[in-house]
Amino acid sequence: MFAGRDAITVAAWMRAHPSIEIVARDRAGAYSEAVDLALPAAKQVSDRWHLLSNLRYNVERLLYRLGPQLRQAAQQVEVGSMTLGRQGVLGHNSLRSWQRLSDRRRATRLALYERVMALRAQGGTFRGIAHELSISNVTVQKFVHAGAFPERTPWARGPTPLDPYRDYIEERIAQGCRFPELIVQELKQRGYKGSPACVQSCVARHLFPQGKAPLVQVPVRTIPCPSARCVFGWLVGWRKLAVEEPKSADHDQFVQALCKIEPVVGEVRSLAREFLGLMHRRSGRHFDRWFKRLSCCDAAEMRGFAQSLRADLPAVRAAFMLPWSNGQTEGHVNRLKLLKRQMYGRANIDLLRLRVLKPN
Template sequence: MASGIGVIDRVLARVGKRVVGCINRRGYLVVQARSTVRAAPCPTCRCWSGRLHGSYCRQLAERPVLDEQVVLSVETRRFKCLNNDCPRRTFAEDIHALAGRHQRRTRSHARALHALGHALGGEAARRLAAELGLSTSADTVLRELRRSAVTRRKHLPRVVGIDDWAIAKGHHYGTIVVDLERREPIEVFAGREATAVAAWMRANPSIRVVARDRAGAYSEAADIALPAATQVSDRWHLLSNLRDNVERMLHRLGPQLRQAAQQVTVGGVTLGRQGLPRGAGLRGWQRLSDDRRAARLALYEKVMTLRTQGGTVKGIARELSIDYRTVRKFVTSSAFPERAPRARGPTPLDAHRRYIEERIAQGCHCPTLIWQEVRQRGYTGCRATVLGCVARLLSPQGKPASAVAPVRTLPSPSARRAFGWLVGWRKLAFKEPKHVDHERFVQALCKIEPVVAEVRSLAREFLGLMHRRRPREFDRWLERLSKCSAPEMRSFAKSLRNDLAAVRAAFTLPWSNGQTEGHVNRLKFLKRQMYGRASVELLRLRVLGQN
């Protein structure tokens, strides 16, 4: 304890005080300090005065010492100003280095609350402060956080990344701006409209490069406020736009996807539900899946009926209370878009599946006996998996699969999975090994629908151009894209031409929105930590104050 008091004494000596006593009062350690100065300057006229007017004691809360809560009782003297022309008659000596004006805690104590508020917010900071011996409330923590406003930047931003984030998804959005050179956020505010963003950009004319996504509002704001700045379209969003347009085309080609999948015969490992009759011998979750498909089919028929009556996409969505994207997908599809079956990964049963087929072919139709035999062979999975496998390999009448053999074809993939097989997206992003069945599916699809082969060539070439950064070849590729037979790809080419300068800059400049997306992720974590109840201004203080 003596060492702690010694540290306090050395700190108080910097403001002209010395420790004269220490008493324990109602669970608090009260450290009494007296003034050692005999004169002080007037804060208004800066004239020194040694004429004492009076004194009083300030009670300042300090950080705990050895689990003891500490209160400093600091004597503060008041002096009379000797300058007759000064409007101030008396003044108190300055202890600003120890505590701010009218504050009841030391700056050290306030910094601790400020750090807790930045890291945890209000209530969580209060709970942790109580464990650390800092008696406070959630309102006090937030007040300290707001009191120390974000300091003004010393470095003017030159290269920034800008992106939006959801205050309430689907309703209200905000904007975050990141200094890409210094790798730190510099502004967070509500709204993502062009007027709000342009107003902020006008206040920062030093910006030379703006990295953004494909949103039109940010492009318009940069054109208005910073016409001389270079806009850079984010490369990830360009690839994402390519994927979205190809998937939209594959949604439209749903019947062709199913036809191509039926032409690919596969082994027993990838056998799905194609051979089972609907509604008979199915489990509860399978019947539920069929019921949901029936409801979705009925919705599809309603949408198509309203469409034939002249309804618009958004009008149909309002009438049926569904999302307009669902209506658009139904309308653009040439047939009812079936949902792709869930992909099954490797299971412990795969190594024993051929043995099970051989035992069934030998005449063993007892699932329990087969399960016991498989366990003896080293199977470590559950019993229900083996019983389900045997049930699928047997017909509903109990006959072996050799008598009524299901069609072993590739399950129809979703549009996203088919896109990955077409251009190798999943192999690049998820390290998925190349499968011969997937390549056979792609070849069958390209043979059924030749436009898919054209789109595949264009998509793979775009991935290569983006990876190798070749802007000259990009111009020739864009000409080919504009003449593509698929309307979705021509629409993609039109969007690229509307933002051509920013797209070309993505090939030549090193900047992208990757940093910005990372800071958006951190911002969302802080927002969820605040349970969505605090204001955007408090969120701004926490995001910008942690740099």
């Protein structure tokens, strides 16, 4: 443990250990200078984690600059009814939308019933049909023994806070009132404590019986504008980043829309994904070709990244060829920083050394 991170202190420690042949380090210039001073023959290897961190930092800088384009791309990604989660399903206030959903579910169940009966007519057993269709054996038995397609039993509704006011709702509709919001206000004056949505649904059923409600134009829902860090994860294809959900079709649509709006993002995406592939495969012989592409990128942030790599190019190239890395020590570095910050700078290096070496 050094009292500082200047080149002179690190070089003095290295002179005391002349047998060192390989130095895995981060991108700090002081460490590179110390190795050049004390052990010029040692092989320097840039840490791969810090290289990835530098890549992410520069891509995120580009995405921060493209904030309007991110919002424009997010507005082009429509959220499907099955991916809204707690926001609710589209069209719940429209009886027509609910009827279409119910019809689709019935059609799916009817198709399954017909497949079961067809396999049964061909001599299939209950267990064999269940295995082939990936359904329960009990479901197969119910379909076969039903004699005809078993319709769903209508849901039996229990008492609701709206029941005492149904006669009043019918009376107001008979008088020509067509505004559910007005009826809700009148019911609240009469003591109604329930949900306004129940009143709106009741009025709709009276105005449009048997599900013949007019088709209501439902506003299109789009995904919220993601953060630059999330977009970076979507661009390079990481399955999970921070608190984001696993990659979905919405993410793919967003990336495609963003690359179409701003073509430079597609170029940066290609460079970032190739960077990860080269690092994963330790493909040093293709690094120079990738670095040439990086230096000619249209994004100023990526050209700046290339300039920082050029200043430390031998160590960076070694990271793509050699297995050495100081990633194994990063956990201990994190623990050291935690202990240091717990002391709020009020203790010296001697106490910090004791807390690290003798934690009890």
